[in-house]
Amino acid sequence: MNITIIAGARPNFMKIAPIISALEEKQQQGYNISYRLVHTGQHYDANMSQSFFEQLGIPQPHVNLEAGGGSQAEQTAGIMTRFEKELAANPAQLVLVVGDVTSTLACSIVAKKMHVKVAHVEAGIRSGDITMPEEINRMVTDAITDYFFTTSEIANANLRKEGKSEDQLFFVGNTMIDTLLKHRHRFTAPPVWEQAGLQPGHYLVMTLHRPANVDEEQNLALLINEIMQNNHGLPVIFPVHPRTAKQLERIAVAQPRLHLTPPMSYLEFNYLVEHAKAVITDSGGITEETTVMGVPCMTLRDSTERPETCTLGTNALLGTDPAALKPAMDKLFAGQWQKGGIPPMWDGHTAQRIAEHLVTLFALEAKTATVA
The missing domain is CATH 3.40.50.2000 (Glycogen Phosphorylase B;)
Structure with missing residues (x-):
């Protein structure tokens, strides 16, 4: 299983860190999994990018596309043209994107046009506000995604309304919370x-x-x-x-x-x-x-x-x-603020569930391909 993981902006780094750890655990267990980490360079400020790799124990990316800066259109185009060359030079069975930033949208489009399957972590969330660039990114990404890893049943319901099938949906929890709980003692x-x-x-x-x-x-x-x-x-x-x-x-x-x-x-x-x-x-x-x-x-x-x-x-x-x-x-x-609780599956084990699903999905695909 050969996976390309996309990161480009500050929110991405918290989400990919536990996924990389979970995939490396699978490697240690003997699974044939490899990943290539692609940093699009969407955020290029050190405090918004590099410090996250250092503090969260994320390995250095295999490549930095250095596509930061410019307008939304310029940045999207820059990421797409550079990622197209990257994916052609380093083919993958799956491109894994996270969140709702420009890098998520751009790399998903490139992957699908190159006939590579896409998995979207934090899929299905919707604000209903089409004026937000992030909402457009979510909608377009989910329109072409193959596998949806969701943070809540609300997200699953949104995807069902958009015509996604049950075998594409995986309610796994929130990888940002994996990172939060793992590093809380280090704040x-x-x-x-x-x-x-x-x-x-x-x-x-x-x-x-x-x-x-x-x-x-x-x-x-x-x-x-x-x-x-x-x-x-x-x-x-x-x-x-x-x-x-x-x-x-x-x-x-x-x-x-x-x-x-x-x-x-x-x-x-x-x-x-x-x-x-x-x-x-x-x-x-x-x-x-x-x-x-x-x-x-x-x-x-x-x-x-x-x-x-x-x-x-x-x-x-x-x-x-x-x-x-x-x-x-x-x-x-006045001390009247709502106390609140923790949503289901926001328990620090989301990335492990994602890795399990990926192993199962690719095992099934390999089996199907052999029979065919």
Whole structure:
């Protein structure tokens, strides 16, 4: 079994790390499995890419396509043309993609046009918001995928509605949680912990990068001001995404309790999240991590592709209107935030289930091919 694994952006690295470990376990058990790790270079900032390989124990990629930068179309085209040459030079029986970033979409299209099967990890999640680039990536990828590894029964239901058959669907859980649970004991305080004199449960963490929140300067300023006016004087730690940094320069936000930092490594950022009073974000992946760690989370979006974090977890969907923040913050500081629980199969063993399914699938295919 020869598998090409795609990684390109920060969220991918947390998802592929346990999969690689599970495949290497299968190798040690005597299974004929090989993999080639392709880094598309979609994220090329060291804190958003290289540090993840080092901290999460991911082996160095066999190749880096260095396709970062440019517009969405330019980046997609760059990844596709470079991955086409890579896959032609190093054929695979399966291309495994994760998540919903540009690399996921681009490499899936290339694989299918070259008649290589595609497996999608974290398949079937839907926000219903077609204005999100990630939603388009999910829909197109799942339209051509062969095997769907899902995080919830909700995702399975979405795929059934889109005409996928039961033998294509595998509810395995969440590989991001595999990574979280494996490395939780290694979380480490970032420099801002000492610099800002932080104490557990006495600060907030904020991340913003969605166009609806950061592209309009006035709206971004209103969001930040609303948070700072209703945070009961607590420090707010804001690791700034490169997209958001450009806007912050224009609006010149200056608040004594607001601490802007560069993007953090995985172990540092999750140390902050684990010990925070709450997290305010527009990231889907962070809502999964806060749910497992039992940290209150406010999501500044009108929809979510991870509804289980709201129905079962600690996340609340507030929308993008800054006025929604005050009642949510009042509820938080009144001690009335939902306690939440952990969704089914978010138990740290998802990657092992994926590896088991891959072994079974390829054994069946080999048997079928022999009979034919």
